[in-house]
Amino acid sequence: GQNIDQPTEMTATEGAIVQINCTYQTSGFNGLFWYQQHAGEAPTFLSYNVLDGLEEKGRFSSFLSRSKGYSYLLLKELQMKDSASYLCAVMDSNYQLIWGAGTKLIIKP
Amino acid sequence: ETGVTQTPRHLVMGMTNKKSLKCEQHLGHNAMYWYKQSAKKPLELMFVYNFKEQTENNSVPSRFSPECPNSSHLFLHLHTLQPEDSALYLCASSQDGGTPTYEQYFGPGTRLTVT
Numbered sequence: 001g002q003n004i005d006q007p008t009e010m011t012a013t014e015g016a017i018v019q020i021n022c023t024y025q026t027s028g029f030n031g032l033f034w035y036q037q038h039a040g041e042a043p044t045f046l047s048y049n050v051l052d053g054l055e056e057k058g059r060f061s062s063f064l065s066r067s068k069g070y071s072y073l074l075l076k077e078l079q080m081k082d083s084a085s086y087l088c089a090v091m092d093s094n095y096q097l098i099w100g101a102g103t104k105l106i107i108k109p
Numbered sequence: 110e111t112g113v114t115q116t117p118r119h120l121v122m123g124m125t126n127k128k129s130l131k132c133e134q135h136l137g138h139n140a141m142y143w144y145k146q147s148a149k150k151p152l153e154l155m156f157v158y159n160f161k162e163q164t165e166n167n168s169v170p171s172r173f174s175p176e177c178p179n180s181s182h183l184f185l186h187l188h189t190l191q192p193e194d195s196a197l198y199l200c201a202s203s204q205d206g207g208t209p210t211y212e213q214y215f216g217p218g219t220r221l222t223v224t
Contacts, residue, residue: 004151030209042199042215050209091209096165099152
């Protein structure tokens with residue numbers, strides 16, 4: 001079966017760095033997405049990785065290792081507004097997104 | 110209006126009612142999706158329309174019936190639902206459902222409660 005695993009909840013301090021991990025097992029691979037979802041709001045796109053390596057976009061970076069079925073989202077200089085759920089999703093061979101359950105990130109002052 | 114809109118935002122219905130959820134996208138996209146989001150569970154893909162043709166139906170019960178009259182509008186018709194169908198129903202769109210690099214844009218969702 002297809003499976004996406006990520007931690008249920010993480011806590012970090014304002015101004016710090018946090019890494020959210022995601023491991024996957026899917027039938028085929030056409031890229032990995034990270035989305036941010038604030039409570040009561042729609043998910044919004046953060047990043048897309050299809051090749052191995054690190055993609056940096058401002059305070060957020062996303063890493064992919066296809067051989068290990070592993071990705072992480074790195075958030076630097078954390079702000080209170082980064083408190084949200086972070087969803088990992090893999091596009092399978094049928095171009096359908098397989099989603100993880102999301103990681104709830106709590107930022108403390 | 111911009112982006113993806115959904116109406117209603119909240120809906121309470123009895124198990125014998127019939128109701129419809131509406132989604133509209135103003136992005137010029139060709140693919141539209143219905144997802145179900147339950148607490149602490151992964152997003153569940155329900156239906157996909159690409160260029161107005163249904164390309165995916167992930168074993169969704171027949172009490173959920175989608176309709177896509179054009180590339181900008183998507184409906185989800187509901188009838189004789191069960192309490193376990195209570196969830197957040199999200200609509201999304203993307204440029205092309207068959208191309209991996211296009212991200213999906215989500216609407217704010219309809220919070221459905223079945224009593």
